[in-house]
Amino acid sequence: MNKNNNILTHHEQLRLDYLQKNIHYLNDKESRELDYLLYKKELRERHGSPRQSLRSFIPTAYEDDFEEDYFEEDDEQEELLPRYPERRSRKTRQAKPQRFQSPRIEPKAKVPKPKKARKKGGFKRFISFVLLAIALVIVAMGYSFFKGMNSVSEKPVAEVFNGVDTSNGTNILILGTDGRVGESSGETRTDTIMVLNVNNTDNKVKLVSFMRDTLVDIEGYEYKLNTAYTLGEQDNQQGAEEVRKALKNNFDIDVKYYAMVDFATFATTIDTLFPEGVTIDAQFSTINGEVVSSVEVPNDLQLEENAPAYQTIQVGVQQMDGKTLLNYARYRSDDEGDFGRTRRQQEVLSAVMTQAKNPMKLFSGSEAIGKVVAMTPTTVPQSFMWLQGPGLLLDAANGIERVTIPENGDWIDDYDMYGGMALRVDFEKYQQRLAELGLR
Incomplete structure (x- = not known):
């Protein structure tokens, strides 16, 4: 004690x-x-x-x-x-x-408690402000988009298309016709046949081009692939559906939606979204075995009044407006022929998708996009465009995987039932190739 x-x-x-x-x-x-x-x-x-x-x-x-x-x-x-x-x-x-x-x-x-509360409250207000700004931008884009749609008085009606879901992503059939003013759909053939695979598990955009002269079986007869559209249009306007069935029966590939591209509208859209043009590294094959530094390409769509019949395009990196981009994509008179045109079409579409990743381009051109959608026959729902479109552009920034069927030189020259030159390919080989890409 x-x-x-x-x-x-x-x-x-x-x-x-x-x-x-x-x-x-x-x-x-x-x-x-x-x-x-x-x-x-x-x-x-x-x-x-x-x-x-x-x-x-x-x-x-x-x-x-x-x-x-x-x-x-x-x-x-x-x-x-x-x-x-x-x-x-x-x-x-x-x-x-x-x-x-x-x-x-x-x-x-x-002492620290009120400081934390003020900081947390300020952060919440900042997040609320950002969300409000995003919402306002979306509303403004939506308003411009629907304004553009409503400005088109006569909207084309999409054809019957029995789309099928795929196990990995969504396949969209893109068709472009070579029709001229005054021609009916039954007189035209598809200038472009592509399948775009988006929102897949690889987070990449995959683009497969089918050469239009590929020989395929349609109801027991051998036709060029682009003839499928013409036959379908002559049969109660089911051109897109006939192409879908031809791809399924010959390449075992399913397609969910389709879109018919109007090239004149495409050129206008490019000029609206890209006022300074689209960056393209223009490349051509040899012509009659000679290396070229420039090419005179046909200006056959005549998008301008009194337009010249040809346009000169230099080889190399440059900015192309809508008309030049269209003429470049449609050119097929070098030594690669249709294969070269298919390659250039892929290049153009890839450049547009990757360079459109800037959201401000979508905002500034949302009215033009609305017009394009209104003038384009398609089964792609608007909900898909709004919900999946941003993800598609982000995936495009990761790279676009491009494949051409058949690959250059991987065919045998043959003839269709009309006696026209066609390309005979190994279907089992390309069915396996599409399966490896995840498009089936």
């Missing part, structure tokens, strides 16, 4: 030790309590009896602060300090803190 126990009680001495050890951190009340205990100890040392009543010796300054708290009289003993709390478990101590706490703890616990 402490040697001072005959002067102060045990818990008084403990309290005195605590206050002396923390003398530099005491508040006013604790300082006065320390003075009181020292004074009490001195009195008891002077008068000798630990049970002697000290009320007559207590200074007035201490009576006011400690009399009620530190004097509890009973028949046997007058205690000078309250009992120390019993030892509690950790949970109890946390739930009910002790009476005397260090003055350092309170400001540390209270």
Whole structure:
């Protein structure tokens, strides 16, 4: 037991030790309590009896602060300090803190809380502002898009198309005809036959071009692939559906949607979305075995009044407007023939998709896109365009995998049922190739 126990009680001495050890951190009340205990100890040392009543010796300054708290009289003993709390478990101590706490703890616990609350509230307001801005942009784009759609008085009706889902992504058949003004759809053939695979697990856009002179079986007869569209149009305007069936029966590939591209509208859209043009590295094969630095390409669509019959396109990187881009994509008079044209069509479509990844281009051209959609026969739903379109552009930024069927030189020259030159290919080989690409 402490040697001072005959002067102060045990818990008084403990309290005195605590206050002396923390003398530099005491508040006013604790300082006065320390003075009181020292004074009490001195009195008891002077008068000798630990049970002697000290009320007559207590200074007035201490009576006011400690009399009620530190004097509890009973028949046997007058205690000078309250009992120390019993030892509690950790949970109890946390739930009910002790009476005397260090003055350092309170400001540390209270000061950070309002700062965190203000920071969190500011972050929430910032997120709300960003979401509101995005919503306004989407609304503005939607308004411009539908404004463009409504500006077209006569909208073409999509043909019957029995699309089939694929296991990996969505396959979209893109058709472009070589029709001229005044010709009916039954007189035209498809200048472009492509299948676009989007939203697949590889997060890449895949583009397969089928050469139009490929020999295929249609109801037991051998036709060129592009003839399928003409036969379908002559049979109650089911050209796109007939091409879909030809691809399925010969290459075992399923297609969900189709879109018929109008090249004149395509050129107008390019000029709207890309005022400075589309960057293209123009390349041509040899012509009559000679390397060329420029080519005179036909301007046979006559998009401008009194337009010249030919346009000169230089070899190399350049910016092309809509008309030049269209003429470049349709050229087939170099030594690669239709294979070269197919390659250039893939190049043009890839360039448009990758360079359109800037959202501002979509915003500035949303009205033009609305016009294009209104003038384009297609079964692609508008919900697909809005929900899947941004993801398609992001996938295009990862790269576009391009395949041509058949590959250059991988065919045998043959004739269709009309006696026209055609390309005979190994169907099993290309069925396997499409399966490896994930398009089946």
